[in-house]
Amino acid sequence: SNGHPLAGRRVLMTVGSTREAIDPVRFIGNRSSGKMGYALAEALRACGAQVMLIAGPTSVPAPVEMMRVDVESALQMRVAVMVQVYTCDLFIATAAVADYRPEAPVDGKIKKTEATMTLTLVRNPDILAEVAALPKPPFTVGFAAETDDLEHYARDKLEAKQLSMIAANRVGDGPGGFESDKNALICLWPGGGRRELPMMSKPALATALADLIAERYAAQSAG
Ligand code: C5P
Numbered sequence: 414s415n416g417h418p419l420a421g422r423r424v425l426m427t428v429g430s431t432r433e434a435i436d437p438v439r440f441i442g443n444r445s446s447g448k449m450g451y452a453l454a455e456a457l458r459a460c461g462a463q464v465m466l467i468a469g470p471t472s473v474p475a476p477v478e479m480m481r482v483d484v485e486s487a488l489q490m491r492v493a494v495m496v497q498v499y500t501c502d503l504f505i506a507t508a509a510v511a512d513y514r515p516e517a518p519v520d521g522k523i524k525k526t527e528a529t530m531t532l533t534l535v536r537n538p539d540i541l542a543e544v545a546a547l548p549k550p551p552f553t554v555g556f557a558a559e560t561d562d563l564e565h566y567a568r569d570k571l572e573a574k575q576l577s578m579i580a581a582n583r584v585g586d587g588p589g590g591f592e593s594d595k596n597a598l599i600c601l602w603p604g605g606g607r608r609e610l611p612m613m614s615k616p617a618l619a620t621a622l623a624d625l626i627a628e629r630y631a632a633q634s635a636g
Contacts, residue, residue, distance in 0.1 A: 418631035420461035425501035427508035429469035431487045434518040443509045447471025450507035452619035460623055467493045469508055487511055487537040494540055505554040506541040542574040552577045552630050560585040564599055571601050578602045578629055
């Protein structure tokens with residue numbers, strides 16, 4: 414794919430979920446199969462990009478022969494991203510990062526002696542926002558999964574985190590979303606840019622999204 418805007422570009426991606434330890438055997442986590450992230454990684458590779466994955470736990474296998482660093486928690490994911498981010502051209506955050514982590518993971522397995530227990534949680538760092546706030550940020554792409562007011566929240570997130578692009582999908586009702594094989598996206602970028610990618614299989618959607626990322630990356634690089 415000579416002449417493709419993503420040919421030879423370095424793409425750093427977070428994929429999967431994160432697990433926040435409560436004790437050595439228990440964690441707080443969230444639903445993310447990693448399907449969309451891995452499909453997008455494959456589609457970007459097909460565009461000639463050099464893809465590096467920072468991967469939390471996923472329920473689907475990673476693409477073969479793709480560079481990958483495996484992590485568990487949000488803090489580990491953040492460190493792995495910051496090690497690689499200065500040499501990447503694009504940063505794409507598909508991971509479902511836990512918003513909170515237990516303040517102090519317990520060393521030994523917690524026993525069920527008490528009738529109730531209280532966990533104190535603290536906010537995790539926002540990896541995507543931190544990357545986008547770097548002095549010379551890469552082209553940043555975020556995702557927004559929302560149940561209501563999809564476009565409104567996505568536009569807010571695009572602006573709050575100062576992203577180059579955001580891809581929003583509806584979750585909770587009907588087809589699409591985390592465990593589903595199909596999805597649809599509304600993509601937004603600064604200056605009122607908007608493109609709808611209709612409901613289709615995750616691989617087909619990944620290809621359409623990779624094409625749009627390439628288009629927007631080229632447009633931004635051109636000034
Ligand atoms: O604000 P919200 O969590 O909805 O934003 C989602 C986007 O931000 C996703 O692209 C996700 O990968 C990224 N994110 C992150 N670090 C966090 C939380 C979200 O990189 N701690």
